[in-house]
Amino acid sequence: MVDVITTPGTQRLAFPAGYSVVRECLELQRNAPARKGIARALGLSPLHPDARSWFEGALGEIRVGALLERLGPEWAVLHAVPVGTRGSDIDHVLVGPAGVYTVNTKRHPGARIWLGERMLMVAGQKTDYLRNSRHEAARAAKLLSAATGEDVTVRPLLVLVGTGSMTVKQRPTDVTVLTDTQLLKWLDRRIPQLSTEQLRARADAASDPRTWTKDAPALEPHQGDAFEALRIEEARAETVRLLWKAVPLAAVVIGAVAAVLGAL
Known part of the structure; x- marks a missing residue:
């Protein structure tokens, strides 16, 4: 990643991708009852209903975060950037030769997307x-401009994870909408815009928690392990559910084969 200029003792933002939504997911998951043997056998989800949307959101941010970590050393990549005093955050902030970007991540597995200039519809x-992507970029531009003393332009990206088909009526002029599979190639094609000095100044400001908030949350190091355990448990439950769905089909196939063999 790009060299960031910091004074001794300066704290730097170092949250993992999805940190805020993972934390909210785990907090809501505390209210989920332990699954009994029959629930496990039937593949019932371990997720509390209130935690599911946060769980899905976290998977999307983690997926995009892993992709962004593949960017070259000239890019500064920040995740779960806390903004203001109300617990808001920006999923990802990127600072590179092509400029500064905010990334709003949304995960909708298999969903149909309709995109117009002023509206995106899911199913x-x-x-x-x-609207939220525009707001995040405008807010980031204001804060980074204040921190650097320069006019910083921030471009919003909206990245859709795991979606199905996309119908494009008209693309927005001020928000770039991409799928997760398009993201890295799109960034790689951007034309450099910033000098080395501008890049370092923007990366330095973006990495400083004081640019974004007066009260950044504390990093909880074991949060990632707890979420990974939950992800594995949900994946196993989903596998069981799929197996149960396959049972009626298997019975039909076996019955048909038996009928054919009996007629021979």
């Missing part, structure tokens, strides 16, 4: 994703 439902 026919309107969302605020474009």
